[in-house]
Amino acid sequence: MKLSAIPYSAIKALRRNTMRTLLTALGIIIGVGAVITMVGLGQGASAEVREQVNRLGQNVVLVFPGDRQLGGVSIGGGSANTLTVEDARAIRDEIPEVVASSPEVRSQRVLVYGNRNWATPVYGQSQDYLQIRDWPMESGRMFTEEEVAEAALVGVVGQTVVQELFEGADPIGETVRVRGLPIEIIGVLAPKGMSLMGSVQDDLMIIPYTTGFQRVSGRSHAMVINVQVFDEGSIPIAQEKIRDLLRERHRLAPYQDDDFTIQNQEEVAEVATETSRVMTWLLGSIAAISLFVGGIGIMNVMLVSVTERTREVGLRLAVGARAPDVLLQFLIEAVILCLLGGLGGILMGVVATELIASWAGWPALFSVEAMVLAVGVSAIVGIFFGFYPAWKASRLDPITALRRE
Amino acid sequence: MELSGITRTYDTGAVHVKALRGIDLTVEAGEFLAIMGPSGSGKSTLMNVLGCLDRPTSGRYLLDGIDVASLARSKLARVRNRTLGFVFQAFHLLPRTTARENVELPLLYREEELSWKEIHRRAARALDQVGLADRMDHTPNELSGGQKQRVAIARALVTEPRILLADEPTGNLDSRTSLEILALLQDLNEEGITILMVTHEPDVAAFTSRTVRLRDGLLRSDRRHDALAARTAISNWVDEDEDDAPHTDPTGPGPAAEAAGVDA
Numbered sequence: 049m050k051l052s053a054i055p056y057s058a059i060k061a062l063r064r065n066t067m068r069t070l071l072t073a074l075g076i077i078i079g080v081g082a083v084i085t086m087v088g089l090g091q092g093a094s095a096e097v098r099e100q101v102n103r104l105g106q107n108v109v110l111v112f113p114g115d116r117q118l119g120g121v122s123i124g125g126g127s128a129n130t131l132t133v134e135d136a137r138a139i140r141d142e143i144p145e146v147v148a149s150s151p152e153v154r155s156q157r158v159l160v161y162g163n164r165n166w167a168t169p170v171y172g173q174s175q176d177y178l179q180i181r182d183w184p185m186e187s188g189r190m191f192t193e194e195e196v197a198e199a200a201l202v203g204v205v206g207q208t209v210v211q212e213l214f215e216g217a218d219p220i221g222e223t224v225r226v227r228g229l230p231i232e233i234i235g236v237l238a239p240k241g242m243s244l245m246g247s248v249q250d251d252l253m254i255i256p257y258t259t260g261f262q263r264v265s266g267r268s269h270a271m272v273i274n275v276q277v278f279d280e281g282s283i284p285i286a287q288e289k290i291r292d293l294l295r296e297r298h299r300l301a302p303y304q305d306d307d308f309t310i311q312n313q314e315e316v317a318e319v320a321t322e323t324s325r326v327m328t329w330l331l332g333s334i335a336a337i338s339l340f341v342g343g344i345g346i347m348n349v350m351l352v353s354v355t356e357r358t359r360e361v362g363l364r365l366a367v368g369a370r371a372p373d374v375l376l377q378f379l380i381e382a383v384i385l386c387l388l389g390g391l392g393g394i395l396m397g398v399v400a401t402e403l404i405a406s407w408a409g410w411p412a413l414f415s416v417e418a419m420v421l422a423v424g425v426s427a428i429v430g431i432f433f434g435f436y437p438a439w440k441a442s443r444l445d446p447i448t449a450l451r452r453e
Numbered sequence: 454m455e456l457s458g459i460t461r462t463y464d465t466g467a468v469h470v471k472a473l474r475g476i477d478l479t480v481e482a483g484e485f486l487a488i489m490g491p492s493g494s495g496k497s498t499l500m501n502v503l504g505c506l507d508r509p510t511s512g513r514y515l516l517d518g519i520d521v522a523s524l525a526r527s528k529l530a531r532v533r534n535r536t537l538g539f540v541f542q543a544f545h546l547l548p549r550t551t552a553r554e555n556v557e558l559p560l561l562y563r564e565e566e567l568s569w570k571e572i573h574r575r576a577a578r579a580l581d582q583v584g585l586a587d588r589m590d591h592t593p594n595e596l597s598g599g600q601k602q603r604v605a606i607a608r609a610l611v612t613e614p615r616i617l618l619a620d621e622p623t624g625n626l627d628s629r630t631s632l633e634i635l636a637l638l639q640d641l642n643e644e645g646i647t648i649l650m651v652t653h654e655p656d657v658a659a660f661t662s663r664t665v666r667l668r669d670g671l672l673r674s675d676r677r678h679d680a681l682a683a684r685t686a687i688s689n690w691v692d693e694d695e696d697d698a699p700h701t702d703p704t705g706p707g708p709a710a711e712a713a714g715v716d717a
Contacts, residue, residue: 052569053561064549363545366506367559367608368534370527446506450545 076389079339084397090328092411101317129269148176155265172260188235199258204235208251350437362449375442382434390426459512474670487658490667538609542621579607599630
């Protein structure tokens with residue numbers, strides 16, 4: 049048969065029932081839109097994770113406090129008090145591959161400036177922290193080793209704090225109060241964006257750990273020790289040496305497990321990427337189910353359409369259509385219906401992703417592959433769910449089909 | 454067309470319905486044949502067999518020298534498309550589709566593909582042939598019954614078939630319109646197309662040149678008669694009607710039937 053007539057008559061048949069066509073396509077639109085949105089958000093998260101790994105700093109190794117075994121019983125999780133300021137110093141001073149270290153303590157505190165206040169994470173760090181994180185200053189300066197040594201009341205703040213507490217004005221030289229302590233702002237950090245866990249990294253204040261530990265957070269032990277190794281190749285050796293050093297310092301007997309965990313940035317990245325990948329799959333499969341349901345809708349409508357148009361099929365057969373011609377006609381109709389849904393779905397997906405991304409502040413990523421895939425999948429859905437009704441139509445007997453009222 | 458010993462048995466579960474019980478019939482090219490009979494006599498079944506829509510249970514059916522009784526379904530579709538044209542009682546036009554597109558339909562299933570231009574041209578010509586050149590872009594619900602049947606005839610003609618099969622073509626039309634359609638069929642017959650028409654109205658059969666009657670699946674009578682008389686009568690009648698419109702008595706082709714001298 050004349051092939052170019054098939055899509056034409058298919059579109060014509062679909063237009064004869066505009067409302068039904070739109071409602072049926074809506075099933076596919078929602079399905080494809082959901083897939084695109086979920087995959088877009090998932091991929092955005094993965095890309096963000098990868099970028100974060102790079103932003104984590106250069107050749108960074110993180111030491112977390114681990115389980116402490118006491119007579120075979122594990123006490124405390126990641127927040128165990130096993131890492132001290134002295135551990136951090138020892139790592140820097142005794143391991144040649146390590147160029148910098150910073151014991152970290154973090155607590156959520158309210159900063160007061162004039163009649164304004166702002167709750168933000170306050171980090172206690174060493175003077176080397178910004179170097180470890182590869183984090184430039186925008187203005188002002190970082191505190192010095194001397195200021196750390198004398199537990200000076202100075203701090204640097206991120207962009208969010210500048211916006212929220214100082215309303216964008218230059219904060220350098222101003223004093224904020226944290227738990228009653230007057231802390232002078234001496235520097236502003238360059239914007240950094242979001243962290244691995246999706247929090248805004250620019251919302252923070254960094255003060256010397258000497259001030260941070262007892263006087264601001266009230267803690268005695270480090271929550272993390274940030275360590276910088278001088279080159280990438282030395283990371284495994286450095287990790288091994290840190291382990292030996294800490295075991296020795298913590299006086300762990302050979303039969304005892306480590307009371308700390310050492311991770312390099314690759315490992316951190318893997319965990320985070322794995323998490324976001326699982327999420328992407330999970331969300332994607334839920335979306336795929338809705339696409340499947342949409343496909344069932346297509347089958348349903350095509351079956352109704354075939355029944356309704358029995359006489360049309362009979363006539364087509366009478367004037368010379370062969371069974372494959374009829375099959376193809378209904379199949380193409382289902383596929384066009386699905387492709388319409390696919391295109392609408394892409395549109396809906398892009399809009400929904402943008403909305404969600406801007407509303408929730410998540411990164412989103414659109415790949416051409418995802419869209420091509422969505423359209424391909426909707427065509428396959430059309431073929432899959434359209435085949436049975438089309439086959440049914442092609443099996444009709446022209447005589448009975450023509451006589452059907 | 455040559456049928457010999459055609460039977461058709463329907464197998465509906467336990468019951469065998471013998472719709473045709475041995476039909477021998479030869480139709481020469483250029484004939485205008487009426488198939489008559491009461492309902493249940495098998496005339497529709499015979500029409501389906503003649504139209505290659507159905508295959509006989511046994512017997513030989515030569516169409517243009519080819520035995521079509523044994524052809525496969527897709528081959529039969531080709532024969533229907535190339536050689537036959539169908540006109541139905543219920544018109545069977547696609548709804549919400551213009552007259553032109555309805556007429557183009559059989560051309561889309563041509564074995565040898567035609568260009569769209571050629572398809573449009575042929576459809577326009579067929580519609581012109583049935584006098585509907587000015588209604589090409591009307592959809593069926595914008596057309597009267599007679600016009601719909603003309604579109605259906607144009608659709609049957611567009612493939613330039615040798616044989617036209619008409620199943621009660623006037624069954625849904627009033628007498629006046631029926632006359633027009635029958636006159637049109639006669640014109641087509643004069644142009645050389647073989648026409649087979651199923652009807653149960655003797656008045657309608659009068660317009661043909663030969664009438665066969667069926668009863669209980671067998672051919673009971675076969676008469677040739679002069680269709681020209683009927684034709685003359687009808688042309689006079691139509692001419693008169695055009696002269697003194699509005700016309701008063703649309704009840705039927707009474708004079709035509711008399712002139713043809715058919716045993717009703």
